[in-house]
Amino acid sequence: MAFDLSNEAAPGVGAASPSLSSDEDATASEFDSNFGDGIEPEHVLDHGRAILDSMEAEDDHGPDMPTSSLLTFASNHSQLDTALAASHAIPQRPYSSIVRRFMVLVTAICVYFGLGREPAGLLLSFFSIAVEPLLDPADPPIPRQLDTVRRHLGTLPVLRYYALYERPGKPKMIFAYQSLVEWLTWLLSQPGVEVAMAEWRDRDPDVRLRDVWDGLAWRSELDPQRRAFTDHSLSLLVALGIDWFSLFRSQYTSWHSTGAILMCILNLPPRLRYLFSSTYIAGCTPGPKEPKATAIGGYLRPMLEELELLNEGMSICTHEAPNGRLVRLRVAFYSGDTVGRNKVAAFEHALPLRDDHQHRLDAERYQRPFASKADKDLHERNTGARYSPLLQLSYWRSVSRSPVDYMHCLELGLAKRLFHRVLIVGEVITPAHLAIIQRGLQTCRVPSSEQAPDQRLGDPGGGSATAAHWSTLMRRLLPLLLFVAWRDIIVADDELDYVIKPVDTSARPDSDATHNTPEPATLLSLPSRSRVKKPRKRLRIARPVNARDVVRNVAQLAAATTLAARRSMSLPDVDQLDAILRDYGRTTAVLFGAAAIIYNLHLALHLPEHIRRFGPAYHFSAYHFERMNGQLGRTPTNRHRNGEIETTYTTAFVTSGKVVPGVDAELGFCGLRTPPTEGSAGGGARSSLLRNF
Known part of the structure; x- marks a missing residue:
């Protein structure tokens, strides 16, 4: 169900705010933007557009009724043209290079470090009072309001706002x-x-x-x-x-x-x-x-x-x-x-x-x-x-x-499950083995391009590992750490115990503790269950697994993760990845049972096909969008709901994207460029800027 906010929006809310003249530096214009000091302006809705008469909850649709969209959008491309014209009708004033660079500097500080409107206004006022008298009086004066500076630099976002609700009675x-x-x-x-x-x-x-x-x-x-x-x-x-x-x-x-x-x-x-x-x-x-x-x-x-x-x-x-x-x-x-x-x-x-x-x-x-x-x-x-x-x-x-995202499928899927669900919860790694592995994590040295996982990994309070941590653990460390922890067992070609699932022997007829697990011989002589409650007992059902086979299984997943993470692959490499993933699935089923064959393992078998279609998996991975989400999540907000947080995120993202080319232009770089290497001319300042970017 939906409510349409006309694109002919009220001031401060519409598709494009009217361009202010150069001398319209009023305080009211400061509240056209949501980015800066974290205080959100009130969104004035178009109350002339009535709510649709038929308002039903989303789950109340009949079986043969198509679900209407949450948001209604008026197809009016003339309004889009008006918005585009207004967005490009920015007054181009002949500021001196010093004034323009200071305007870019203040805008960049607001974007990178969350400087608010008031302190930004103080900086602009200080420049106007203390520095401008020393410059050419024929140059235009610097604006004293942050939004005027943004508008003159062309970094003020042009957004359209829509009002919506999920169901009647909700804001x-x-x-x-x-x-x-x-x-x-x-x-x-x-x-x-x-x-x-x-x-x-x-x-x-x-x-x-x-x-x-x-x-x-x-x-x-x-x-x-x-x-x-x-x-x-x-x-x-x-x-x-x-x-x-x-x-x-x-x-x-x-x-x-x-x-x-x-x-x-x-x-x-x-x-x-x-x-x-x-x-x-x-x-x-x-x-x-x-x-x-x-x-x-x-x-x-x-x-x-x-x-x-x-x-x-x-x-x-x-x-x-x-x-x-x-x-x-x-x-x-x-x-x-x-x-x-x-x-x-x-x-x-x-x-x-x-x-x-x-x-x-x-x-x-x-x-x-x-x-x-x-x-x-x-x-x-x-x-x-x-x-x-x-x-x-x-x-x-x-x-x-x-395509299947290899980051979620392999690194956050198979690698994470293998370590936690199979090795830790399955008690293949005992507390003594885990202590050896954690000491290895503490003393290991990884390349600067890698992120080593927390040394407490495997403990209940071991922190939350990211995809980069799981990738480093699987590709660089885990097979070697397991060999060090199980060295004596591997040399003796002995077996480890893999705990399939603790069995609850309490008399609960709806218990599914052994639903997918065959009854062991020790339970065949137990009396049939009744509805009478008895003291709950948990039996440890384990199956022996060869330590060498487990290390080989882990090494197969490490090889698949390493191949999938390559930025350059040949067609034989893709075929090899396909063969390794299939072998990993077969050995997993043999070692840990059919229950270990999970959905992500099936998805991983599609990766070779998708690599042939779209190139190396890195380039169709969600890693890049996840990184953007991480940057958005660090944007300061006042935590006002009903879309105000998200409006702040969108505004901040758009502003930051438009500020950087302006900084580049003032530093002598044209267009979008990659930072030069450290030690080259201008490399230090430029590289540090793009790290924040």
Whole structure:
């Protein structure tokens, strides 16, 4: 259910605020932006637009009624054109180089260190009073308000706001959306960007997979005329990522989950592809909970409408072509974890291998009415398809454009489960063995490019290891640490005990403690269970496993993780990865039983196919979007809900992305550039700046 906020928004809330004249430096203009001191302005809604008459809870839809989207979006491209015109109608004042550099410095400090409006205003006032009298009096005076400085520098975000709610009786929430066309226009106006987007054409053609450009998907993307989509100079392919993360939790607040809708342009070289300035954020879904699969389409609808236009092609003014040139853009693939992929690409949690065209037909059928809810559920179970909002794009195929993320599948999935569930909980690693492993973690030295895990790993309070920690542990350390801990057992070719599952022998008829575990011989003589409660006992059911075989099994996963993490692969490497993953699955089943064959192990078998399609797994991994989420989570907010936190995140992200090119220009760098190596001219200051960036 939805409520539409007109795009003709009230002042401070609409698609584009009217441009203020150069002398309109009023205090009221300071509250047009949400970024700075953490105090959010009040969002004035358009009360002239009434709430829809039929308001039902999301779960109250009949079985044959299509679920309406959470957000309604008025298709009015003239308003988009107005917003774009207003955003580019920024007064260009001939500030002196000293004044302009100070304005850029103050804006950068606000972005990087959270300096608020009042202290920023004090710095600007001090410069105006103490420094400007020493400069040329013919130069324009420096503004004394932060938002005026941002507007004159072109870093003030232009966002559109929508009001929405989940169900009747709940407060309305704000969803801030950044226009994709406006952001793309800004990016292409930066010097050097178009040249960087064409670098992939000069790559050395060989049989190795070095980037997404070398995959089958890049070459097989066709336009409606059946020609290669990327043959045109500005036909762009992007990666879409949507991932939810928890913001904060304390004794006074509960979990608050938000999701950032992000894109990166794959035509850019890797050194520029994953920077803030070259990453597009559409917005952040308001918390406190993740939207359901039936509601995610509402948040994507404004972006999808622009994607449809960009697929056909739009004339956009660029740095190399001020009068405009044709720009086309498509989503090459979705990158995210299993939950996000199932929600956005509309998969069931498990389904047989599907044809991408048939899956699209089944998903479109799911959106049409059914005779009953049971028929709809049966269709979903039989086809494994649900409707995805991305199906609005004529070229979208969920099966072929939703690769498995190796970070969540291997590092946070298989590696983490092997260590915790199999080795620690399964008591293959005893407390004495764990102490040896932890001493090894404490004394080991890893390359500077790696992140060593916490030395308390394996303890209940051993901290929360990240994907980088699990990757280092699996690829660099775990096989060697296990050999050191089990040296005597391995030399003697002895066995270890693997605890399958503690068995509860209490008389509970609904107990499933032994549901998937065969009864051991010691329990065959026990009397049948009754409903009479008895003292609860837990029996330790263990099976012997050979220590050498366990180390070989761990080494197989280490080899697979190492191959999948490579930035450059040959086709024989991909075949080797496929063989290793299959061998790992077989040895896991033999050693630890069929219960150890989990969903992530099945997903991992698809990785080789996806590497052939999209290049090395690093380039379709969700790691880059996870890093952006981490940066968003560190943005200071006042923790006001109903979309205000997410609006602050979106505004801060957009502002920081636009500030860095301005800093580059003042430092003598043009466009988006990678930092020079340490020790080269300007390397130290530039590198430290981009570390914060």
